[in-house]
Amino acid sequence: MHTQTLLHQVLQMPHIYLFMRELEESLAKEQEARAKYYELMDAHKRVEFINGEITTPFFDSEKHNLVIQQLGKLLQNFLDKHPVGTLFVSNAHVFLTRNTYIPDICFFSAEKAKHFTPKQEKFPAPDLVIEVLSRFSERIDKMIKFADYEAHRISEYWIVDADRGFVEQYHFEKYEYEMILKTNHGLLKSFAINGFEVPIEAIFDSELNKKTLEKN
Structure with a gap:
């Protein structure tokens, strides 16, 4: 709403x-x-503050962790060659007006990141947030975080389903998120990280992930 x-x-x-x-x-x-x-x-x-409650993010499967690692590698590999910003993987406390989250992956543009300090613990709204669904986080990721990220006009939000191999990509347009894609194949192109694109299958398939890293 x-x-x-x-x-x-x-x-x-x-x-x-x-x-x-x-x-x-x-x-x-x-x-x-x-x-x-x-x-x-x-x-x-490692705790989050969501709607007045202190919660602990859950990593409930090896596949969940693997997808975070593989997607993080693909993004960092691109950023190493094209330093357009800073990436955090499961280690940034993002402070919004009410809630505080630790996204699975988040990206800050170089313009924002240039103000960060080495010991900084509190971070503003990122330009891209990626959440990998778990049994415990699906409602939070798809409802509470979705609404909060949208309200704070975070440019891009990906919801990654590790079990089904699907990615939902949203881009903030005017007043709300517009769904760009929801699929398990094809190319995923980022709005926040200009020039980054990756085969969706490479996020989930370990062998294809390695080949994509070697190719790029």
Whole structure:
């Protein structure tokens, strides 16, 4: 739901002030949970903060991990030859206005990355986010993160299904994400990383992944 649509609905509520009071109380409690989240983050715990709750990302299968590694290699191989930005694989805390995520893979343009410091732990909205689905993350990746990334106008979002070998690619256009493709074959071309394209099968097939890396 777009922000303006939601705002219009709230403004039509006759009990809007009671609603706002309850909302403020809930958000105050959420800040207490966020303070605890900061403590865990300072202790180098791998945790996310999603809608007021502290959660731990799950890597529930070897295939899930393998796909992250293989896609990360394809992207980094391109960036080593074309340094147009910085890539993080499962190790960047992305702070949005309410929630904090650790994307499986995220990319920042050189313009954004030039402001980063070696010990930086908190990062802004990336230009590209990639989430690889797991049994535990599918609802979050497809609903909560999708809506949040869209609301913060993150240029590009890929949802990768390691079990089915499918990729969904979204590109932010005007006010919302437009689906560019949802397929298990063909070329995947990035909007955020100019010039990067890869056979979708090379994300999932280890032998094709190696051949693609050698070729490029």
